[in-house]
Amino acid sequence: MDSDLKCNEMYGDISRVIAIIATLSILHVCPSTAQTNTQANKCIEDFSNALIKCVTDTGLTRGNFLWFVTNGTSSKSEQPTDPDSYKPKICELQQRIGACTFQSVATIINSTACVGTSAATNQQDVIRTQLNKIFGTYDAKCMHPCRNTLATELRNCYTESGLDPKLFLSNSSNGAVVGSNDEQIAMFCGAKGALVSCMQRRVDACPEAPQILRAIDLDIPSFEKGVSVLCKHPKVYLHGLACFADSTNEVDRCQQKEAQSLIQLDLQAREGNWSESKFFEAFCEIAIEQVECDLKAWGNKNHEACVEAVIGLRRELECELVAPQCNVNPKQISELDHTCHPEKFMKTKRENFSKDSSSASTVTHTALPLTALVAALYAASLL
Structure with missing residues (x-):
C-alpha cells in the first residue's frame, strides 16, 4: 500500500485481500466527519454545562455571567440591571466558581469525547484556551490594583529606609540579605525596624497581599x-x-527536587481541590526536607568559609523563614533529630567568632560542653 494512502482512498494495483484489511484498519483511525463533529460537540457541550452549573449554583444567571466574562460580546450575554452593584457580587464568588469549574472540568477534559482519536479530533487545547480566556478576563476585572504594585512598593520601602533596594528578593546580592560589608550591615540592622513597619503597612493596605506574598515566597x-x-x-x-x-x-539538586515537588503538589492540590490545611501539611513536609537537604549540601562544600558556625547560622535562618503555617518554633522542638532543633544551630560556635579561628576543621576534637558536643555530633552526621 502506498505510504500516502488517505482515509477512503485507495491507490495502485493492490490485491483485494490487502485492500479489505487496509480498509478495516482505516475505519478505526479515521472516523467520519459526522463522528468527529459529534465527539467535538459533546466535549464542548459537557464543558459548557459544567461551567454554567457552577455559575448558577451560586445564584448568578448564565446571561449575566457571560456578559461579565466576555465583556458583553457573547450572543447569550445579558447585561445586569445594575452593572455597578453586580461587579462586587460576582467578584466575591470568583474563588468559588473557579474551584467548582476546574474540579468539574478535570474529569471532562480527559473524557473520550475531548481526547478524541487523533490530534485533529482532540479538544483538550480548545477547553484549556476557553478556560484561560474566561477566567483570565474574570480575574483581570476583579483583581485589586495592588496586585501589580505591591512588590514594587515593598522594594521602595528599602529606599525609604535608606537601604539598597537590590537587597529585596534579589539574587544579585549573592545571599547578602542584610548587606555585604560592616557598614551596610550596621545600616540595615539599624533600619530594619522602620523597614519592616513600612512593609507591613503596604501589606495591610493590599487585600490580595496573602496570595502575592505566597507567590514571591515572603512572609x-x-x-x-x-x-x-x-x-x-x-x-x-x-x-x-x-x-x-x-x-x-x-545544592542545585536539592533546589531542583524542591521545585519538582512543589509543582507536583500544586497539580495535585488543584486537581483534588484540596483544603488549605491539607495543602500546607504536604507543603511543610517539602519545606522541612528542603532545609535539611540544603544544609547538608552546603556542609559538604569544600570551602574554608563553610564552617560549623556558618552552616548553623544558615540553618537557624532557614528554620525561621519556614512558612508560619508549618508551626516550626525551634524553642518548642524537643526531638533532637528534628531539622530545626536548636542544638543544630551551632550557637556555641558563634561565641568570640573570628575569621582566623573559624578556618579550623568543621569538627573540633577538643573537650566540649555536653550541648556543644551533641551539636557537633549532629552536624557531623549531616556532612
Missing part, C-alpha cells in the same frame, strides 16, 4: 525574625557570604 514576620538572627551575628554572617557565593551540584 513579613518570618523575614523580621530571620534578619534579626543575622543582625545578632554579623561576623559569622559576613564570613559565610564566601561559602554561599557559589552553588554546588548537590
